[in-house]
Structure formats: structure tokens, C-alpha cells
Amino acid sequence: MTAAQVAGIDVGGTGIKAVLADRTGQLLGGATRIATPRPGPDIARRTADAVASLLDTLRASATGPLRAVGVVVPGLVDEARAVGVFSENLGWRDAPFGELLAERLDLPVAFGHDVRAGGLAEARLGAGRGKGDSVFLPIGTGISAALHLDGRPYPAGGYAGEIGHTDVGHGEPCVCGAAGCLEAIASASAIARRYTRRSGRAVGGAAEVLALRAAGDADAAAVWAEAVSALVTGLAWLAGVLAPRTVIVGGGLAGAGTALLEPLARQLADRLTFQRVPELVPAALGDQAGCRGAALLAWDTTC
Numbered sequence: 001m002t003a004a005q006v007a008g009i010d011v012g013g014t015g016i017k018a019v020l021a022d023r024t025g026q027l028l029g030g031a032t033r034i035a036t037p038r039p040g041p042d043i044a045r046r047t048a049d050a051v052a053s054l055l056d057t058l059r060a061s062a063t064g065p066l067r068a069v070g071v072v073v074p075g076l077v078d079e080a081r082a083v084g085v086f087s088e089n090l091g092w093r094d095a096p097f098g099e100l101l102a103e104r105l106d107l108p109v110a111f112g113h114d115v116r117a118g119g120l121a122e123a124r125l126g127a128g129r130g131k132g133d134s135v136f137l138p139i140g141t142g143i144s145a146a147l148h149l150d151g152r153p154y155p156a157g158g159y160a161g162e163i164g165h166t167d168v169g170h171g172e173p174c175v176c177g178a179a180g181c182l183e184a185i186a187s188a189s190a191i192a193r194r195y196t197r198r199s200g201r202a203v204g205g206a207a208e209v210l211a212l213r214a215a216g217d218a219d220a221a222a223v224w225a226e227a228v229s230a231l232v233t234g235l236a237w238l239a240g241v242l243a244p245r246t247v248i249v250g251g252g253l254a255g256a257g258t259a260l261l262e263p264l265a266r267q268l269a270d271r272l273t274f275q276r277v278p279e280l281v282p283a284a285l286g287d288q289a290g291c292r293g294a295a296l297l298a299w300d301t302t303c
């Protein structure tokens, strides 16, 4: 007898990724991917069409009956209403994905947020497994956090975890309209942008800044040190307010490995006094965290 399975689909900035998973969250085969529709008129409808066509492709490769599908999207997401409230990158506002997907898919649909789904997958299947309350902190183009407390995600209507837009005191403007945001100094894109501004030298990304720092470049060292210090401030707030046992660092910047985690952990331990010092661990599921989390959501909420 073939095992029942669900599909997990993650709508990203450039691609839509999908996987099939069994009831324990284990993958059945590899990931399937198509391009994300370009922003413009009817973007929500065109995105739902793309998800439906990707599901058809997946179904052709499924070895057992598909029970449900989980779909996660970026931006501000209201899971309870199944609405994509706002995505600057993908260009939608108040997109009724629950309705649009129900019209197109003949399966129960669970709808959620990409980073929170990634946090769920890391907490249950990845780096946070068996490690208690956790915060998943992807650091890439932006910085956000997914809170997993008392064994479940804590979304707060979509508003929880926006640690990238808290003021860590440097005064630089941020894309959100505020100044001093963590994201504006410590995201992978901010590190590259700030290095270029300071040194006059164009770089391909934060990894190049890290390589320049290792080669003795003083500007790279300064920009990297400022980013680490700002991240320590954000982590100290998390430790004070939520006291997570584990912080799972993901996103592009986590590729720096111990060059990032070691100074973060050391400076955080120095900064805290009586607070519980969280264990910092690298994310384990890479860019599949979102679709694996979407599959878990499908099991949790529809089966």
C-alpha cells in the first residue's frame, strides 16, 4: 500500500518550489520548481494559477493519494483569513489567496507565511528538533524571525517576529520608512551595500565582504563588526523578551558559518547578565525549509 502524502508549496521572490511529504514530514522525491509570475496586474490570480499548474506537475510524480496542499507566501500574511496582506517584492495587497486557491485546487488547502513555515520545519524536523522554544532567524535580503513557542508557531496575526525593523540605534534609513533598523545594517544586502559605500569598491555580496575581511581589508572588517554588533543587540532583546532556548540562524548570511555564529555567540554571552543565553545553531533545511513547513501545515490543519 502506498502512503498518503501532501504537497508543500513555497512562493518565493523568483521561484515557486514544491515538494511531496509523508505524515512525518519526510520528503518523497526531490523538489519541483517554476518561475514566480512577475509583479503587475492580476498578480494574485496569476500566482494562484502558477501554484495550480505546479500542483498538476507534482501530482503526476506522486506515488500515492494526495490528501492536501500547504501553500506559503512572503510578506505580511494573515493566516486566519488566508490573505496575503502585503508583499512589496511580489506586488500584492490584500490578496485573497484562500479563495483563489480553493477555486483552483480540488484538495484542502492550508495557507501560511514562508518564514513561519520555515521556522516550523526547522523546529520540528531541522536544527531546532528537541531543543525547546526556538526563534528561526533568516538573514538574507532582509531579516525576520519566526517564533516557535510551547510547541507551536506564534504568528500574532502576521505581525510577530519583525525584528529586522526594530531600531538598533545607528540612524541609517530603512526601506520600511523608519531609521536605525537592524535590517538596514546587518542583512546580507546591507553588508554588501555599506561596504561599497565605505570603500568605493563594488562587491557581489556579503560573502565577498567576509572574504575581504579575512584578507585584512579594514573597511570590510569595520562593516562586518557593525553588522555583528547590531545582530547581538537584536538577539539580546530576543533573549530578554522571549528567552528562547535556541536561535536557528538561516538565510544567505548563515553561509558564513562559524565566522558569523562564533562572534555572535561570544558577544551575546558578554552582553547578557542574568538572562538565559540562547544556543545559536545554523539552520539545517536550507532553502527547502519553507516548502517542508508548508507540507507540515497541510497535515496539521487539514488532515
Ligand SMILES: [Zn+2]
Pocket (backbone or CB within 6 Å): 164, 165, 166, 174, 175, 176, 177, 178, 181, 183
Ligand atoms: Zn525598517
